[in-house]
Amino acid sequence: MFFDDGDGFVKCSCGRRHWGVHGAAGLLIVDPARGVLLQRRAWWLHHGRTWAIPGGALRSTESALQAAMREATEEAAVPREAVRFTASSIDDHGTWSYTTVLAATRTRVSERTSSAETAELSWIAPDEVDGYRLHRDFAAAWPELRAQLRRSLVLVVDGDTVARVPGTAPGPRGAPRPELTWQELTGLVRDGIGARDVGIGPGPHWRWWPRVELAVPGDGAPTDRAGIEVVPAGHGIGAAEHTLRMADRAVRSGEHVVVVTADDRVRAGAHRAGARTLDPRALRALARATG
Structure with missing residues (x-):
């Protein structure tokens, strides 16, 4: 042997x-x-x-x-x-x-x-x-x-926080400077996140490989890019409403949900829906520490 x-x-x-x-x-x-x-x-x-x-x-x-x-x-x-x-x-x-x-x-x-x-x-x-x-x-x-068998960590990310989705046009001139990069998000999908870093799960001895759902404006069908689901809002739906709809759906399905946003209105709505929130700069720090 x-x-x-x-x-x-x-x-x-x-x-x-x-x-x-x-x-x-x-x-x-x-x-x-x-x-x-x-x-x-x-x-x-x-x-x-x-x-x-x-x-x-x-x-x-x-x-x-x-x-x-x-x-x-x-x-x-x-x-x-x-x-x-x-x-x-x-x-x-x-x-x-x-x-x-x-x-x-x-x-x-x-x-x-x-x-x-x-x-x-x-x-x-x-x-x-x-x-x-x-x-x-x-x-x-x-x-x-x-x-925890059928539960995942879902990061619902406000698309304004990401520099650019590959294959799409750059954001409009004057748009807020993003606090996360696409590479940092894909790194978190690959390397995972400690439970204590996002305040979820049974205890600090847990680690999660997240599903990332990126809320972006515009029309079109959702697409999966490098393990990140890019979800367009659809015609006439605002960014804040779109992000909160996605978070509410994930909470109702029984997932651990963290909404990544710098918008106080979205943060408050996410808490009402039962999700946790994280500032994009805090998630960037986690991505850099992991990578």
Whole structure:
């Protein structure tokens, strides 16, 4: 058997042994039609014959996100292009940590047991997960994870804050100077945002990969550009009204919603709708710190 440099047990400060010299990670995939993908571990593994998510030890050269995706591919043949990362939660013991990466299916996943570590794979409805013999640590984490399964962070961005949408004409002369660039927004989509930075989620141990909805004036159909949905207001609809409509729709669908605006009227309306707000300059600082 081939061993990675992260393989091995750690005697943790919590008094238990954990697998993964550099920590461990796993991928929790949710499909709206089929539930969550769980793996029954082979009998010979640590906590064998229990159900959990595909996962394993981090290599010294990879992030938790990379490790979770690699393990899902190795153990369940999940292709990277089939999922969209939504969030992660880290259980940090100081001497060891486990990161659960949450993902939603983009396309149907044709899973199969592709490793000797996997005895069985099954899509299980969230309401039925507690009825299975779960891995001890997954059982402890499941209630909090379940509450966030179908939620995403949606950034509703007032289009006046962005320098220019690629492929469109420059803004009118005299328009307010933008506080965000397109590159900074795409960087946040790629790198994610800490929960404490935007004040959402169960706690600071969470991180979110946002969906960005950019409210822009004019007519036309919404388009997806580099993971950012550009949503025209339509004829006769003002920028403030358009931004608030988008925020209200996202709140009603159960998402975590942050409206990015420098407009006091939009800020007040977003709060009434149940969304949080963030000044564009604060989001720019986050983008620069992440990048």
